[in-house]
Amino acid sequence: MLPRSHQLNPQIVPLLQATATALDAGRADEAERCLMQIRPIQPDHPEVLRMLAGLHSLRGRHVLAVRAMQQAIAARPDDALYHNTIGMIFGAAGDYDLAIEALQQACRMDPKLTIAWYNLGVMLTRCLRHQEAIPALRRAVSLAPQHPRARALLADMLHIRGQIAEAEAEYRHILAGQPWAGVAWWGLADLKTTRFKAEDVGKIRHAMRHPRASEDDRIAMGMALAKALDDAGDYALSLAALADAHQLARTRHVWNRQAFEASKQATAAAFASPLPAALTPDLGKEVIFIVGLPRSGTTLVEQILASHSSVEGAGELADLPLLLTEESRQRGQPFPQWVGDMQASDWERLGQRYLQRTARWRQQRPISTDKLPNNWEYIGAIRAMLPGARIVICRRDPLETCLSCHRQHMVNNEYTRTFDDLGAYWKAFDQTARTWLQQSPAHVFEHDYEQMQAEPETSIRQLLAACGLPFEAGCLSFHETTRVVSSPSATQVREPLRRNTARAQRYGPLLDPLRAALGQPPLDPLPTSGQAVQGATTHT
Known part of the structure; x- marks a missing residue:
């Protein structure tokens, strides 16, 4: 099979590499600027089409993404990576059957393509086909032992089976080698019963500044940081961390x-x-x-x-x-x-x-x-x-529901x-x-x-x-x-039914903007909002 760079104009090679890097990091605006320079020169090259499909998918333009990727595959029908890409595009559009079919094809074409095995595990997991997902994920980990997302998804499998200690140990193992792995920090946060320690706040903040942290990593770490700050009773700072993480996510895709x-x-x-x-x-x-x-x-x-x-x-x-x-x-x-x-x-x-x-x-x-x-x-x-x-x-309760979704x-x-x-x-x-x-x-x-x-x-x-x-x-x-x-x-x-799951009162008037969005009146002001927030920190 001819290399993907075959007949690629040398002038656009650096721009195409920059596009791929931006897409991997979730930087849609940067990727789009690069493609605007590339497409007038060589719009129909399969690699250009693959990058365009990735941008469309990142922007939520699923029909255009599929169309561009199908055109690319027509030019390179035997390229496993191309089938992997369209599989992920189908998955982003919610068409998991087609996604799994495309990813299985990619794995058959190139049994050593780690990303295809990992993505297949992801899609099978989304369809609750856990027994099929685990071998795919184990194959990804065997091919790339330091693949943080594959390991983290295996840890997720331990979590959903109630093996909490084993899951926590696996997430910590990932972080020992890759402290910037946001998926592992969020995995720890999502265990619910695990409280972050004071030193974890500093570790997360430091990891968010790591040069190898992607936007996905920083978003996940921002959400984990909010959990750690909530555990510490710093509710204003927790909401601020959430706002930062969500704002970063909104630079990639805004809900219409x-x-x-x-x-x-x-x-x-x-x-x-x-x-x-x-x-x-x-x-x-x-x-x-x-x-x-x-x-x-x-x-x-x-x-x-x-x-x-x-x-x-x-x-x-x-x-x-x-x-x-x-x-x-x-x-x-x-x-x-x-x-x-x-x-x-x-x-x-x-x-x-x-x-x-x-x-x-x-x-x-x-x-x-x-x-x-x-x-x-x-x-x-x-x-x-x-x-x-x-x-x-x-x-x-709508306030509790929406706050929990936000967190x-x-x-x-x-x-x-x-x-x-x-x-x-x-x-x-x-x-x-x-x-x-x-x-x-x-x-x-x-x-x-x-x-x-x-x-x-x-x-x-x-x-x-x-x-x-x-x-x-x-x-x-x-x-x-x-x-x-x-x-x-x-x-x-x-666990037995808990009766202390309400959290909104801990945030006091800090949630008044959410109350307003739900059509509820603001919370009656207390002598000092700080006392109102700090006064409800005895349970988690």
């Missing part, structure tokens, strides 16, 4: 609030009038969807339900949005534009396809859960595709970056939840997190009844249930 709100309005309009649902009235009766904002208790609800003898907790499945994306591609229209053209047979087809894709989760138990929080955006489609399915909408390092959840965007996102969720609770009370149930903390048995009995399940005492001791949990709440659901 206007487009999101327009999309939600279009979805509401598409499902406002009764639609022809799937032909089989009880289709989907074997599925329970658990939706809500991240950090609102969705993992806890799934853990409770998975403690029932009839229920398998499948986790955060990507199948529903992937099916809707597939339908959009076939119809040449984005969701929900094609909803009005759907017949009952079309919804039946989608519902049956969903059940086929998720059948493996019901091999041992008759009912499975689907706990992808953002599926609240698709409740209308769920009701049409799977009219027999139950939908549990999880609610938690969590959630890649591709760009609405978490600012208080105003968080407020807009929560309001859209709130309106959607209210609409479907009113329209489908027999199949849509609201679970209140704070009510469960106050009256756990009553709340759990109500949850089981709403899901059509008889009460089982094992659901009250959900923390004893052994299963893989791959969400940020993996540690908490293995």
